[in-house]
Amino acid sequence: MKSRRLFLLAALSTLLILFPALMPARAPAQSASTPKPFDLIAWNGGQFVYGVDYYPEAWDESQWEKDAEMMQAAGINFVRMAEFAWAKMEPTEGRYDFAWLDGALKVLNAHGIKAVLGTPSASPPAWLMAKYPDIAAMNDQGVRYRYGSRRNYCMNNPHFLAAVQGIVTAMAEHYKNHPGVLGWQIDNELGGPDCYDSLCQAAFQKWCRTKYGSLDAVNKAWGTIFWGHTYSAWSQIPLPWNTLYGVHNPSLELDYHRYFSDATRDFLVMQADILRRIAPGKAITHNEMGMFDNIDYSHLNTALDFVAWDNYPMIDHNLTRNFTHYEDSGLGHDLMRGSKNQQSFVVMEEEGGLPGWNTFWGHQAPPEMYRLWAYQAIAHGADGVCYFRWRTSRYGTEQYWQGVLDQDSYPNARYGIVKQTGDEVKRLKGVLAGTQPVSQVALLVSPDARWAFHIQPLVNGFDYNEQLHRYYDSLRRHGANVDVVFPQGDLSSYKIVIAPSLFVFTPEVVRELTDFADGGGALVLTYRSGVKDEHNVFTDETLPGPLAKLAGVAIHDYDPQIDPASQQQEIVMTGGQRYPAKVWFDILTPATAEALATYGKGYYTGSAAVTRNNMGKGSVYYVGTEPDSPAFYDGLLAGILQGAGIAPGPTPPEGVEIATREGSGRTVLFLLNYTASKQSVGVGQGYRDALSGASTSGSAELPEFGVKVLVK
Numbered sequence: 230m231k232s233r234r235l236f237l238l239a240a241l242s243t244l245l246i247l248f249p250a251l252m253p254a255r256a257p258a259q260s261a262s263t264p265k266p267f268d269l270i271a272w273n274g275g276q277f278v279y280g281v282d283y284y285p286e287a288w289d290e291s292q293w294e295k296d297a298e299m300m301q302a303a304g305i306n307f308v309r310m311a312e313f314a315w316a317k318m319e320p321t322e323g324r325y326d327f328a329w330l331d332g333a334l335k336v337l338n339a340h341g342i343k344a345v346l347g348t349p350s351a352s353p354p355a356w357l358m359a360k361y362p363d364i365a366a367m368n369d370q371g372v373r374y375r376y377g378s379r380r381n382y383c384m385n386n387p388h389f390l391a392a393v394q395g396i397v398t399a400m401a402e403h404y405k406n407h408p409g410v411l412g413w414q415i416d417n418e419l420g421g422p423d424c425y426d427s428l429c430q431a432a433f434q435k436w437c438r439t440k441y442g443s444l445d446a447v448n449k450a451w452g453t454i455f456w457g458h459t460y461s462a463w464s465q466i467p468l469p470w471n472t473l474y475g476v477h478n479p480s481l482e483l484d485y486h487r488y489f490s491d492a493t494r495d496f497l498v499m500q501a502d503i504l505r506r507i508a509p510g511k512a513i514t515h516n517e518m519g520m521f522d523n524i525d526y527s528h529l530n531t532a533l534d535f536v537a538w539d540n541y542p543m544i545d546h547n548l549t550r551n552f553t554h555y556e557d558s559g560l561g562h563d564l565m566r567g568s569k570n571q572q573s574f575v576v577m578e579e580e581g582g583l584p585g586w587n588t589f590w591g592h593q594a595p596p597e598m599y600r601l602w603a604y605q606a607i608a609h610g611a612d613g614v615c616y617f618r619w620r621t622s623r624y625g626t627e628q629y630w631q632g633v634l635d636q637d638s639y640p641n642a643r644y645g646i647v648k649q650t651g652d653e654v655k656r657l658k659g660v661l662a663g664t665q666p667v668s669q670v671a672l673l674v675s676p677d678a679r680w681a682f683h684i685q686p687l688v689n690g691f692d693y694n695e696q697l698h699r700y701y702d703s704l705r706r707h708g709a710n711v712d713v714v715f716p717q718g719d720l721s722s723y724k725i726v727i728a729p730s731l732f733v734f735t736p737e738v739v740r741e742l743t744d745f746a747d748g749g750g751a752l753v754l755t756y757r758s759g760v761k762d763e764h765n766v767f768t769d770e771t772l773p774g775p776l777a778k779l780a781g782v783a784i785h786d787y788d789p790q791i792d793p794a795s796q797q798q799e800i801v802m803t804g805g806q807r808y809p810a811k812v813w814f815d816i817l818t819p820a821t822a823e824a825l826a827t828y829g830k831g832y833y834t835g836s837a838a839v840t841r842n843n844m845g846k847g848s849v850y851y852v853g854t855e856p857d858s859p860a861f862y863d864g865l866l867a868g869i870l871q872g873a874g875i876a877p878g879p880t881p882p883e884g885v886e887i888a889t890r891e892g893s894g895r896t897v898l899f900l901l902n903y904t905a906s907k908q909s910v911g912v913g914q915g916y917r918d919a920l921s922g923a924s925t926s927g928s929a930e931l932p933e934f935g936v937k938v939l940v941k
């Protein structure tokens with residue numbers, strides 16, 4: 230049997246290289262079989278999904294019972310396991326051994342703890358890569374990686390795909406009827422490495438052929454006439470490797486990003502199809518990475534039953550020891566919720582201790598923060614929080630990446646906090662069930678724009694995510710919930726849409742935004758919008774291109790901030806306020822719009838910098854630069870919120886986050902104090918404390934690093 234399979238594989242590999250068109254058309258994306266929206270609490274037996282990432286394979290079996298007891302005592306009812314245990318589950322090719330995992334499940338299930346099992350494709354066994362070294366990905370210099378670490382594979386390699394299908398099939402067959410296995414996490418943090426070998430080049434060429442149909446079409450779309458790049462055969466189309474003298478065509482590169490995102494989704498769907506065929510009804514998810522932008526999560530997640538992601542607030546190396554940067558993880562939660570139509574999600578890896586890798590550390594946080602971060606996830610729509618990891622590893626790269634427990638299993642302060650939180654979420658289940666964040670404001674994130682800015686970064690100071698935060702953080706300071714939406718999402722339920730630097734446009738997005746404004750919405754566009762068409766080709770319309778009518782401005786000149794020291798700029802509001810501005814300066818010529826601010830320096834002093842245009846029943850703002858002052862955004866958005874009739878929640882003091890979930894006739898108000906000081910927040914009448922049951926007197930007193938959950 231094995232020799233036959235080997236022969237087939239060898240033949241298939243040869244054919245795939247010689248005749249890429251023979252590359253098997255990947256299984257069509259199967260829509261999730263589970264009806265939407267996915268009810269996580271019902272899925273977990275009527276309990277909030279509260280858990281830890283557990284690695285029984287790394288600990289003596291004699292510790293499992295004690296682990297399960299301590300987990301149960303802390304209110305844990307869920308674990309994720311096995312995502313890196315391929316070598317343990319398939320110690321030699323084709324021989325599968327699940328006895329150890331069955332044993333761990335038996336102990337855990339006896340303590341009321343169920344599991345999601347990871348398909349282990351993120352960590353191919355050494356024996357597999359020794360047999361097939363070409364499973365390792367090839368870097369952009371044409372060098373194939375050697376065995377080691379993880380996430381090291383080429384996802385188009387037939388030997389790898391066959392081996393993944395084997396282990397996934399074996400897991401599905403073994404656990405399809407296991408009552409203690411709730412579902413599957415496919416792979417782990419998909420999104421790399423990019424592989425530049427001949428199989429991936431063939432796959433990209435096939436993707437292009439499928440998209441464009443003819444070489445004429447792809448040459449036209451990419452403008453390959455430039456520098457005489459015209460292709461006369463599909464096999465000539467390169468990957469954006471780094472072994473060329475110069476740079477690639479930006480249209481090719483944007484399509485490569487789209488290909489890579491699609492190919493990653495196909496890889497996930499290949500596994501999901503096996504799991505759904507053999508073990509129907511067990512949920513399928515994947516643990517994602519929030520603001521990570523290699524993948525279009527809004528596309529990937531159509532293949533999942535629910536979204537999961539990994540949240541590490543203290544991992545940001547640049548993060549000062551300032552715990553009040555709650556907007557970073559807040560936006561991550563909202564983007565993940567938005568990547569699957571605002572459905573509730575699970576934080577599959579919630580920071581459970583000090584992040585430490587082999588060469589860098591994150592910041593340690595007071596134990597109370599681990600409760601705050603769990604509540605922040607819940608406040609932003611999570612119905613599941615799973616701490617990474619149960620116990621810090623004694624081995625390998627993550628010996629310094631703290632779990633809830635340290636290597637000594639001592640019930641430390643973090644364990645006490647996890648236990649307190651576990652007790653509380655049990656008591657809150659009736660309050661949370663049937664509620665979700667409700668937002669009237671949407672922040673539009675464009676995967677195409679993010680990729681295009683990676684290909685042709687504007688200027689050194691430009692940071693797409695930082696610009697998102699300019700608007701997001703201000704809305705949160707106003708106490709307003711925010712939904713993140715992706716292009717081609719439904720905007721009709723929103724009153725305000727903010728679409729920062731919509732650099733790449735499609736006719737559909739332009740129509741969507743026009744309908745939104747026409748219908749009475751308030752749309753905020755910002756600099757470098759409407760510049761490139763869907764092929765990353767510069768528009769030949771006066772900027773902002775097809776958005777010009779919406780914005781009511783023309784841009785006949787612009788000024789990149791190449792050297793902040795010598796190019797200092799400011800904007801002057803019509804009311805006289807002056808704000809520093811940075812990064813980019815679109816010099817606006819109002820057509821039908823009115824100027825709200827002008828530039829205060831340079832040859833274009835007095836030219837419009839910020840405008841407002843009446844459009845249909847709505848209004849369109851164009852912010853032609855990046856004002857470098859929170860007060861600008863607070864002022865602009867206060868007016869827009871008021872104009873939209875949105876009375877945001879109580880305005881929180883600095884370092885206090887406010888968020889709400891609504892539904893089932895309830896409003897649940899979360900007050901989260903990220904400061905080391907007591908805080909008082911005015912909340913209005915009618916609330917009661919969901920944990921203590923006490924009625925509130927119109928204001929809530931928060932202890933340092935404290936949490937209040939109020940309900941009415």
Ligand code: GLA
Nearest residue numbers: 417418516539578617627630
């Ligand atoms: C990622 C991975 C985990 C672990 C953590 C901590 O989130 O999914 O396996 O490596 O980082 O490093």
